[in-house]
Structures are given as C-alpha cells and as structure tokens.
Amino acid sequence: MARPPFTPTIASLPKLVPFVGPEALERARGRPFVARLGANESVFGPSPKAVAAMREASGENWKYSDPENFELRAAIAAHHGIAIENVVVGEGIDGLLGLTCTLFLTPGAHVVTTDGAYPTFNFHVRAHGGTLNLIPMQDMREDVPRLIEAAKAKSARLLYVSNPNNPIGSWWSADDLKSFIGALPSETLLILDEAYVDTAPPGTAPPIDVANPQVVHYRTFSKAYGLAGARIGYAIGEKSVIEAFDKVRNHYGINRVGQIGALAALLDQEYLRNAVGSIASARDHIAAIASEHGLSSLPSGANFVAIDCGRDGAFAEGVLKGLLERDVFVRKPVAKGIDHCIRVSCGREKDLSFFANALSAAIEDARRLS
Structure with a gap:
C-alpha cells in the first residue's frame, strides 16, 4: 500500500x-x-540522595510528571540567581537543541558550527532543513572568532558553541566568551552548550545575562551530576525566548522519577x-x-x-x-x-x-x- x-x-x-x-x-x-x-x-x-529520592518516587510512577517542572525550575533559578521565567527544562540538552531549531530555523536558514563538534546538533539542523556551515577547529579548539565571522557572512540564525568542547575537551575563558558575545551579529542566536561546565576550570563560564535575547545557555544533569539515563537538561535565557519553548515542547516529556532525582541532585552540591x-x-x-x-x-x-x-x-x-x-x-x-x-x-x-x-x-x- x-x-x-x-x-x-x-x-x-x-x-x-x-x-x-x-x-x-x-x-x-x-x-x-x-x-x-x-x-x-x-x-x-549520582548523589545517594538523588538515588533515594528516585527509589521512593518509583512507586508513584503511575503519575505523570509536573508539566511545568515547577519545583525543579525554581531550584535551578535559585541556584543561578535568576527568575524561574528564565528557565526551561527539557529531555536533556539534545531535546532542547531540537526545540531551538524548531523555534528559529526555516528551510535553507544558515547555521554555523564547528566541523567535528557535537553531531546531534547537526542532526537536528538537517531535520529542520537548515544549511550547515562547518568551520574547522584551530589549535584543537573551536575557532569562535572565525565562527562569528561566518555567522556575519551568512546572516546565520543559529551559532553553536560548546564550552568546554566535545570531543576534544578544550575551552575558552569566561572573559573570551563575553567578548565573543559582544561581537555577535544582531540576527544570530548563540547556542552556548555548557554540558561540561561543571567539570571545567574556574573562570570558564561567562556570567548569565538573562537580559540578552541572543544567548541561550544549555546545561545538563547527564554529566557531572551522573544522571545521564534520567534525560534531564535545562536552558537559561531571556524571558521571551524561554517562553517560546512552551509553544513547542512536549509538556509531559520529562519522566517523573528523573525530574525528582534531578531536584535532589541539584540540592546536593x-x-x-x-x-x-x-x-x-x-x-x-x-x-x-x-x-x-x-x-x-x-x-x-x-x-x-x-x-x-x-x-x-x-x-x-x-x-x-x-x-x-x-x-x-x-x-x-x-x-x-x-x-x-x-x-x-x-x-x-x-x-x-x-x-x-x-x-x-x-x-x-x-x-x-x-
């Protein structure tokens, strides 16, 4: 048929x-x-406290998760000193990257990233019809100045940077990132993938400026927090950008046990x-x-x-x-x-x-x- x-x-x-x-x-x-x-x-x-919380929650896994992720978002906001309206929770960074492409990409729109950087991002870009522009690494780290130049030349909608980088592990300093952010073209959103920032040297993460609608920070509980199987990530950004995720996200996509485990893990610093x-x-x-x-x-x-x-x-x-x-x-x-x-x-x-x-x-x- x-x-x-x-x-x-x-x-x-x-x-x-x-x-x-x-x-x-x-x-x-x-x-x-x-x-x-x-x-x-x-x-x-993960934290033994997270394991205990998930074990206790498993008996009530007949319930859906809180579709607003309220308690987890509130704890994340308090942890970073921002408002809850600046936080969205998703199915790991991977899920949030796909939603970002849904929000910003139309067929043929240009996206700039590093050749050899996280391939799942490229997977999402292609699925949304975006045009990938791949920039080689320089001295075994992402060549962010050249990435920005390419974003300007292509009027790119999205620019992807991971800091620290996967698969090499190299990083830029917070001061460098602040300078790069200041040089972004006005039409470009910076996807700042900070999956590994918890294990990075002090001074790696730039300050989170939730007034800047051109930068979204992506974090995860899959790496240092040890909850890869729970599939819980979050993004931080300017309020109108974060609110837009509610238009396209799977509101019941987070599993309840993982949601509760992530909250317990976050509270056990x-x-x-x-x-x-x-x-x-x-x-x-x-x-x-x-x-x-x-x-x-x-x-x-x-x-x-x-x-x-x-x-x-x-x-x-x-x-x-x-x-x-x-x-x-x-x-x-x-x-x-x-x-x-x-x-x-x-x-x-x-x-x-x-x-x-x-x-x-x-x-x-x-x-x-x-």
Whole structure:
C-alpha cells in the first residue's frame, strides 16, 4: 500500500544515527564491554540522595510528571540567581537543541558550527532543513572568532558553541566568551552548550545575562551530576525566548522519577563537588596512561580526555578497533584535523587499569597493521 509522502526535507536526508550506542555494539559483539568509557557518562554515579529520592518516587510512577517542572525550575533559578521565567527544562540538552531549531530555523536558514563538534546538533539542523556551515577547529579548539565571522557572512540564525568542547575537551575563558558575545551579529542566536561546565576550570563560564535575547545557555544533569539515563537538561535565557519553548515542547516529556532525582541532585552540591574531584583525578590518570604508552593527551575541562595517537586517523582507528576488541568502549573524532585522537571518558580505578592494559596491545595491533 502507498503511504503519504514524507516532507521534502526528510525525504532528502540519508539514514543517520549520530552515535552508535554501546548497547548496539555489544549486541553485534555478543558480549558486554568490561570498561564503558565512550559515552561521557559519569561512572561515579549520582548523589545517594538523588538515588533515594528516585527509589521512593518509583512507586508513584503511575503519575505523570509536573508539566511545568515547577519545583525543579525554581531550584535551578535559585541556584543561578535568576527568575524561574528564565528557565526551561527539557529531555536533556539534545531535546532542547531540537526545540531551538524548531523555534528559529526555516528551510535553507544558515547555521554555523564547528566541523567535528557535537553531531546531534547537526542532526537536528538537517531535520529542520537548515544549511550547515562547518568551520574547522584551530589549535584543537573551536575557532569562535572565525565562527562569528561566518555567522556575519551568512546572516546565520543559529551559532553553536560548546564550552568546554566535545570531543576534544578544550575551552575558552569566561572573559573570551563575553567578548565573543559582544561581537555577535544582531540576527544570530548563540547556542552556548555548557554540558561540561561543571567539570571545567574556574573562570570558564561567562556570567548569565538573562537580559540578552541572543544567548541561550544549555546545561545538563547527564554529566557531572551522573544522571545521564534520567534525560534531564535545562536552558537559561531571556524571558521571551524561554517562553517560546512552551509553544513547542512536549509538556509531559520529562519522566517523573528523573525530574525528582534531578531536584535532589541539584540540592546536593557537596556530592557534586566530590564527583567533580573524582573526575579531575581520573583525567590526570588518563593523561598518565597516555604518557606511559608514548602518547600525548590534550588538556581537558570535561569528563573525558582526548589522546593524540601520534599518527594519522587510520592509525587512531586501528587503536580504537583494538580497544573495542579487548572489551573497552571508547570513541574517536572523525573530522579531519582531530581524527588522529581517541576520546576516553573518565572512569574508576578499575576501569582505567583495564583500559591501560588493553591500550598496550591495541597500539601494537595498530602498528603492525599500519
């Protein structure tokens, strides 16, 4: 039987999955990974207070979540010293990025981002018919001055910047970001993805100016807070911009258990500080492992470390393959100029010890095959 046609935009798109999940790889392999270090989750987990709150809430999961996310939004607003009207909660940053494209993109509208930056954003842009303009990294970080130049040249509706960056972990200072924001073209909205800002050095996050309708800050409970499976993120911006999300968001899209867990996690800042300390220690451990194997690591403000494999992308792909075969799940960038790296998420002592042992053999495999 015939079906109704897809929209021209959707019909023109190739089948695409931004990330192949570790579960899919495990199904294909027929066995689980021993060290799961590829998805930038926090293996240190969420606050025990969040776990307890979610466990208690599970018995009442027959209820829908509060569609206004009132208590969570109020706590987020208090945490940042802003009004509740400046906060919207969504299904992780991913969901909020899709809604942002819905709000601002028409078919053919220009979007500027970094070649090799977070691919899920590009996925949303293409699905909304936007035209991507990809700018290469410069010195292993997003070239924000050039991104702004491209936004001006293309009269871009959206400009995407992640700070710290994924997949390299590099960052700009708050002062730099303030200067960049001042240089934005008037027709452009800056999507400032701050998924990893909780693990970044002090002085990374620029002040949140909710009077500026050209900047939206995106935060998540998936990284340092350890609640990736809960799918809770939020955006902060000027009131009229944030109110517009209510026109398009799924009002019952947040799961109730995650909503309650995120609130408990936010209120346990002592646990967050401890988790961030564990992440920093793990970054140092990953860097030491790289050095012990004759490789160099890149400075990271995120919950992962990019390791330069020292040769070309094909060699790094060989190292990656060797690690996967030895039950270590990691990922690597694919964009030219950064594809000679692999990216390793922070893990516990036992995870990183297993990774270190597997890395030796993976490097030997890659050398033998190169």
